[in-house]
Amino acid sequence: MSGTNERSALSIAQRQFDAAADAIGLDDSLRAVLREVKRELVVHFPVEMDDGSFRVFTGFRVQHNIARGPAKGGLRYHPAMTLDDARALAMYMTWKTAVADVPFGGAKGGVICDPNILSDGELERLTRRYTAQILDFIGPDRDVPAPDMNTNERTMAWIMDTYAMHAGHATTAVVTGKPMELGGSRGRKEATGRGCMMVTLNALKRFGLTPETTRVVIQGFGNVGGMAARLMAKAGFRIVAIVEYDGAVRNDNGLDIPALETWRRENGSVNGFPGGEAIDKHEAMFLECEVLLPAATENVITSENAAKLNCRILCEGANGPTTHHADEILARKNIFVIPDILANAGGVTVSYFEWVQDRQGYFWNEELVNSRLGEIMDESFDAVVAYASRHNVDNRTAAYMLALDRVATAMRLRGIYA
Ligand code: NAD
16 A cells, blocks of 8 residues: 555555554554555446446455454445545544444445446446445444445445345344434434534533634535534534535524525525525635534645634544645644544444444434433543643544554454454
């Protein structure tokens, strides 16, 4: 695995790993093991298209580490998906599950395809063929996929059904992010956005801020950003701007988030929303605010724009929104970063709850899900911040050091071959 580009996901993942490995003084043997993924599967499989022809698709499933439990990670459908992306994202998952201290390792998968030009039937056949190809690789005790970019609960239902057909019995715990009717968990849809709010609330206390005195700019109004916006507005935060790929909307008194959700649903865009004014989507990121919450995509905060950020807290809802070079600038600006592997761990935490509930065959109410999520997010936040202060490093390095420490300890206990 190699890469030197500031924006290459794998190169960023490896740099962050190297920094943390140096900081905890990780020995060469463990470093060599953890710098590589444990197992990777590349599959090429035919899918019957609606016109009767067959097309061959390529998919991946990569498991980075399984020392602490079954591999866990999303499944992405994207035309630009690469094996290197899957490796990098699998590595991230190992650290994320370790920071949240849930008993999983890290994995990621994907299929190179453009779901926008596939019919529902084609998508279903593609998902089932892909699942059949990776059947021996996944399972409740082996590797538990979940939704990621362009996959959703319907995709998970198809995977679960295909797996169950081969197993000969229902096996709900093979995937998470399922529909409620098929063993999904209450609170899963809101979990990542809710987790972002929970860690932000912890950060506010350090600045003597309350939700009412906190202005928030959110990039991305999808699952993570939209849910964070809704929950944070309800909790009293002032959401002063929402930034989308095709425009941004601003209201210094706080946007009416439910109204904006309705507007976007009906008009397909945040643009033209009467409850705010249009603002250039690039400039919106630099508005003065207490919290900036990038929740759209990776590499949006780079060495080219980091100096212009005007926030006190950066809560990384998206995976990898900040490049390594940008991190150095943020540190100089004294911006309190809640790194992605902590900030967006709410999703994998409730995925863990889903897996537990499926295996128990006993389902929790939403209050219990949310309170247990709160416990884990608060504990993880405290652990990362304490680690940062004890070792005099930034929060991102601390989160990686903590994760690496936990994974390395598990590997030493099991023997380095885990
Ligand atoms: P999503 O597709 O539901 O939402 C993303 C939103 O961002 C969309 O509204 C899209 O239009 C917008 N967007 C895309 N590119 C943009 C750009 N350049 N500028 C502004 N807006 C842009 O996706 P999601 O599930 O909310 O995931 C967002 C990020 O959070 C991704 O990095 C994902 O990997 C990460 N994440 C998601 C979860 C989860 O539970 N959904 C968990 C952990 C991490």
